[in-house]
Amino acid sequence: MAEEATVTDINLEIRAEEDAVPFMDLLLQADPSPAMVMDYLADGTLFSATWDGVVVGVFVLMHLGDVKWELKNISVAPEWQGKGVGKALLRAAIEEARKEGAKLLDVGTGNSSIDQLAFYQKMGFRMRRIAKNYYTLNYPEPIFENGIQCRDMVVLTFDLDETDDY
Template identity: 50%
Template sequence: MEFRLLQAHEPLPMELLLEADPSERLVRTYCAVGWCMIGEQEGSVIGVCVLLVLSDSTIEIKNLAVAESFRGQGYGRRLLQHALAEALHRGFQFVEIGTGNSSMDQLAFYQKCGFRFHAIDSDFFRRNYPEPIFENGIECRDMIRLRYTINN
């Protein structure tokens, strides 16, 4: 997989972005102010990662998704590692990511990649999404925020 920043004139890979965040309105909002990195293989976009600066020391991964047919093959880890390297290159100390309380696979994945629990934004999904979201038989209500310390 090769990585690059999506250029302003290129369309967003919306179908892929919506796999990680079902709100097109929110996706368009943070993509407009963040950096959208894509992972390509043989000219096709197979992964996407959106980074958003939170402060001088902290950047957030707002969206991370891999096309369904490429999941479970290490592409998500490579995309995440590229995002961490980009954060290091740009001088950030912390990388944060948020996911739902019901996102068991994502919570395990981020911890395996070195992220630690940092905070909980209670009822985030109820406040920001018009319809309830269910995953793994659990209502997705709270945003679990995880943090990675660069050069930990």
């Protein structure tokens, strides 16, 4: 069934998790540094998405200030990619941030993460700034995607007051 299902015809259950260990493979799929993942898990909230008892994705939200939150990690199980799960997770993250009183939701991704840059922009995020050399300074091993070295973090922001059109 997983090969044929899409989020348009299933109902994902999204809930906050206390223990990250069962989800570490998924988290590391989106961020290759166990140390970085553990660091933001200490201050963030991990959410899992399940369908019929199967974990299909995760995301981590972290409070940054009075009205700003950050999506630190979002990952979809490989067999569920391309089925709308990522969009459902991002929508859930946006709604969760809104429930917490956030006005802005940031997400950072690599300069080499072409698909992710397109995904966030299609969902209403706007480029805000570039953190130069973020990945070369904070990750022990070079990261390459799409034949490009991941050096800089592109920070995108979703204005939670501006739109519900995502």
